[in-house]
Amino acid sequence: MPELPEVETIKETLQDIVGLTLDDIKILKPEYVRSWQNQPDVYLGRRIAAVSRRGKYLLFDFERGLYMVAHLGMSGRIYLEPRETALEKHVHIVFSLNTGQQLWFQDARRFGGLWLLKDYGEMFATMGVEPLSRRFSTSYLAPLLENRRVAIKTLLLNQRMISGIGNIYADEALYRAGLRPERPAGSLQPAEIRRLVRAIKQVLRSGIEQRGTTLRDFQDGYKQKGEFQDYLKVYGRENEPCPACRQPIVRQVINGRSSHFCPICQK
DNA sequence: AGCTCACCCTGGACGC
DNA sequence: TGCGTCCAGGGTGAGC
Secondary structure (H helix, E strand, O other): OOOHHHHHHHHHHHHHHOOOEEEEEEEOOHHHEEEEOOOHHHHOOOEEEEEEEEOOEEEEEEOOOEEEEEEOOOOEEEEEEOOOOOOOOOEEEEEEEOOOOEEEEEEOOOOOEEEEEOOOOHHHOOOOEOOOOOOOOHHHHHHHHOOOOOEHHHHHHOOOOEOOOOHHHHHHHHHHHOOOOOOEHHHOOHHHHHHHHHHHHHHHHHHHHOOOOOOOOOOOOOOOOOOHHHHOOOOOOOOOEOOOOOOEOEEEEEOOEEEEEOOOOOO
16 A cells, blocks of 8 residues: 555665666556556657656656656555566566666556656646645645544545545554544644644654555565554554553544544544 | 545455 | 455545
């Protein structure tokens, strides 16, 4: 389940392909390509100018103005393989680089996708603020919460509000902020909003430091697992003792998403 | 407009 | 051992 820290980790490892040229693209599952603004052939022979991240999306800039975007959905992986490696299951796209390496895009559950774009404009027009940017602050968040009855957890998952938070980091941020996930967003007091902003930034930074959370699927561009699963305080820990007060962690479904919290520490 | 929910998909866990 | 069922969830869009 790649969220911001996982996509950031992949982005970091993929800096190694910046400057390389794309020699070939094999699209094994055409329906996995969500946008065909460009035909795949036009990318051939062009250098990769930059690999970056926006929310949970990976962005590939090619020289002379061509773009690709990848979303990993639930189970997506993007990683480098030496040439001539036998293809694994669920690899939908294979990029061949001029070093002989291949970049594989694999996604068993197929919730992800690839966009071949002339520009990024439309794709990110409605996307919310980057939570690790200076713009994401109490003064940004407070007006978004006003009069909203939706659960704060649901709002954190709304990518039009804040981009990059998924189910795991939402639960972890709310635990660290001492807030129950089902609290109506509009009920948060200024001090609570301050704690939440701080907790979101902290938990995302820790996730990046630990190179992501590997519960099952996640790996970086070199197939290495993350470590943040060892630092989770509530996510996936139903009935385990709260690290602070030893009360069993509760699991509750909120808007169809499993949520985990401490009934004592979170108000 | 705000909100909820079903849907897409496969692998793994679990019960019998 | 094997089969069936359920669950995981990001994003989108229908419908209330």
